[in-house]
Amino acid sequence: MTTTDTPVDNGVNVQALLDARTALTGAPEAAQFTWRASNEWLNGTHSRSTVEGFFGLGGEQTHRSTFTYDADHPEVFASEDNGPTPVEIVLMGLASCLTGGIAAVAQNREIQLRSVKASLEGDMDILGILGGDPEVRNGFTGIRVRYDIDADATPDEIEALVAQSQKRSAVFDVITNPTNVTVEVN
Amino acid sequence: MTTTDTPVDNGVNVQALLDARTALTGAPEAAQFTWRASNEWLNGTHSRSTVEGFFGLGGEQTHRSTFTYDADHPEVFASEDNGPTPVEIVLMGLASCLTGGIAAVAQNREIQLRSVKASLEGDMDILGILGGDPEVRNGFTGIRVRYDIDADATPDEIEALVAQSQKRSAVFDVITNPTNVTVEVN
Numbered sequence: 590m591t592t593t594d595t596p597v598d599n600g601v602n603v604q605a606l607l608d609a610r611t612a613l614t615g616a617p618e619a620a621q622f623t624w625r626a627s628n629e630w631l632n633g634t635h636s637r638s639t640v641e642g643f644f645g646l647g648g649e650q651t652h653r654s655t656f657t658y659d660a661d662h663p664e665v666f667a668s669e670d671n672g673p674t675p676v677e678i679v680l681m682g683l684a685s686c687l688t689g690g691i692a693a694v695a696q697n698r699e700i701q702l703r704s705v706k707a708s709l710e711g712d713m714d715i716l717g718i719l720g721g722d723p724e725v726r727n728g729f730t731g732i733r734v735r736y737d738i739d740a741d742a743t744p745d746e747i748e749a750l751v752a753q754s755q756k757r758s759a760v761f762d763v764i765t766n767p768t769n770v771t772v773e774v775n
Numbered sequence: 776m777t778t779t780d781t782p783v784d785n786g787v788n789v790q791a792l793l794d795a796r797t798a799l800t801g802a803p804e805a806a807q808f809t810w811r812a813s814n815e816w817l818n819g820t821h822s823r824s825t826v827e828g829f830f831g832l833g834g835e836q837t838h839r840s841t842f843t844y845d846a847d848h849p850e851v852f853a854s855e856d857n858g859p860t861p862v863e864i865v866l867m868g869l870a871s872c873l874t875g876g877i878a879a880v881a882q883n884r885e886i887q888l889r890s891v892k893a894s895l896e897g898d899m900d901i902l903g904i905l906g907g908d909p910e911v912r913n914g915f916t917g918i919r920v921r922y923d924i925d926a927d928a929t930p931d932e933i934e935a936l937v938a939q940s941q942k943r944s945a946v947f948d949v950i951t952n953p954t955n956v957t958v959e960v961n
Contacts, residue, residue, distance in 0.1 A: 600819030605853035610905040620902045624863050624915075628870030630891035633786030636874040638867035640859040645901070646851055653856040658844050658864070660871030665832055667791035670839040673826040675872035675946045677810050678844070679865055681824035684814030685846030686861035687958065688822040705816035715831070716806045718945050719796040728948035729810075734958040748960050755958050759904050760861045762914035768950050772873065772920040772941050774934050 597741075601696040619647045634662040635671045676729070680709045683760045687734065690754030700750060701741040709734050732764065783927075787882040805833045820848040821857045862915070866895045869946045873920065876940030886936060887927040895920050918950065 613620040622645035628638045640656045642649060659672035673681070684707045695702050711732045717725035738747050755761050799806040808831035814824045826842045828835060845858030859867070870893045881888050897918045903911035924933050941947050 600821070600855075602853035606905065609852070610902075610907045613902055613905065614907045617900075617902060617908075620900050620905075620907070622899045622901050624860065624866060624897045624899060626859075626863055626866035626870055626895045628867070628874050628893040628895070630874050630878060630888065632878075634875035634878055635786070636871045636891075638870050640863045640867065643849070643863070650849065650851055652849060652859070656859040656863075658859070658867050660867070660875070662875060663829070663836065663838060665836055666795070667788035669786075672871075673812075673838070673842040673844070674810065675868045675875065676949070677812055677826045677829075677842075678868035678871065679946055679949055680810060680812035681814070681826065681844050681846070682861045682864035682868060683956070684812055684824050685822045685858075685864065688814050688816050689820035689846070689848060689861065692816060692818075692820055702816065705822075707814040709812045709814070711810045713808045713810060713945065714803075714806050715808050716796075716799055716803060717948075718943050719792065719799065719806075720943060721796045721800045721806070722803075726948055726952070727943060727945045728952065729945075729954050732954060732956040734956065736958070736960045738960060744960075751958060751960050757904050757906060757913060759899065759913045759915075760865055761956060761958075762903075762912055763862070763865055764949060764954050765956050766912070766914065767952055768915050768918060770869070770918045770920065770947060770951050772922070772937060772947075774922045774924060774930075774937050 597696065597699045597701045599692045599696045599702050601693045603693065603696045606693065619645075621645070634666070634668045636660055676711060676713065679764070680711055680732070683732070683734065683764060684709050686758045686760035687751070687754050690758050691736075691738070691750055694750050694753045694757075695740065698746070698750065700746060702738070703741070704737070704739040706737045707734055783882065783885045783887045785878045785882045785888050787879045789879065789882045792879065807831070820852070820854045822846055862897060862899065865950070866897055866918070869918070869920065869950060870895050872944045872946035873937070873940050876944050877922075877924070877936055880936050880939045880943075881926065884932070884936065886932060888924070889927070890923070890925040892923045893920055
């Protein structure tokens with residue numbers, strides 16, 4: 590922690606999060622969230638996903654606006670490349686989860702961030718998804734995330750910041766640990 | 776499979792994918808892909824992810840255009856809600872992967888799709904990410920995907936179509952099975 594004349598401001602209201610933790614520990618049913626997305630096929634491998642509302646704090650919540658993100662396959666897969674691939678979208682989810690966490694943890698530790706940039710790489714043997722080799726998994730064989738961070742902190746403090754964000758990251762957990770997914774047709 | 780006067784066209788070039796499978800089975804090094812994303816912190820929990828290029832078929836590939844998707848936390852987390860949450864982005868990745876797969880498998884099975892819609896729900900106890908209960912995981916406790924599909928096929932054929940897409944889905948694999956993620960600071 591560095592003492593500065595200007596209060597640290599990373600744009601995160603840490604007090605509200607700490608208050609929420611206290612309040613929800615005493616009312617654990619309000620901590621049960623359900624996140625939602627819908628998806629509509631457009632043509633070929635091109636589809637559009639929409640996020641509007643979610644359930645949490647005991648009731649229905651609505652985003653400030655509706656978010657729609659397209660996905661597609663690239664031209665090397667004989668597709669039209671109208672959006673990032675679904676696996677690139679997952680990398681975006683991981684990156685944004687870790688970066689948001691870094692900002693929140695930095696605020697809590699009174700570290701002023703100046704710039705946070707991440708680059709992500711996910712390796713995949715596409716013989717899996719093509720059905721060319723039953724021994725090859727469909728997903729990533731591994732993911733590497735590298736951060737470049739300019740902050741009012743020592744290299745060790747920055748390392749610890751990123752480690753704490755990883756420890757509390759929802760998407761890091763989703764990718765590194767198994768989650769049950771049921772797929773049904775109405 | 777239904778015989779119709781009009782050829783089935785879901786906009787997927789299945790022959791190219793089958794040819795790729797044959798070619799890549801004989802040249803497995805070309806099947807090694809690396810997908811990439813970068814991410815930049817904007818303010819608070821708001822960040823912007825960018826997808827531009829990837830490595831595959833033995834060389835660098837570029838998307839037809841650059842895709843940038845924002846992420847943020849909602850107002851109930853005292854954030855500005857400038858984008859979907861990272862976990863909602865993961866749901867979008869899952870949805871688009873399964874839907875693209877349904878179109879490809881349908882084309883291969885000569886099933887004409889008319890409409891494909893998915894709704895996804897992911898449950899989460901946010902005491903995990905808030906650090907309020909060490910026994911609670913950060914990620915989803917479970918995800919449900921429901922499809923409504925209008926296609927030139929029987930209900931059993933549609934069920935089988937969705938099951939085959941799930942079997943070949945990269946993101947379904949990423950979420951249901953563990954993947955190693957390393958996070959480093961430069």
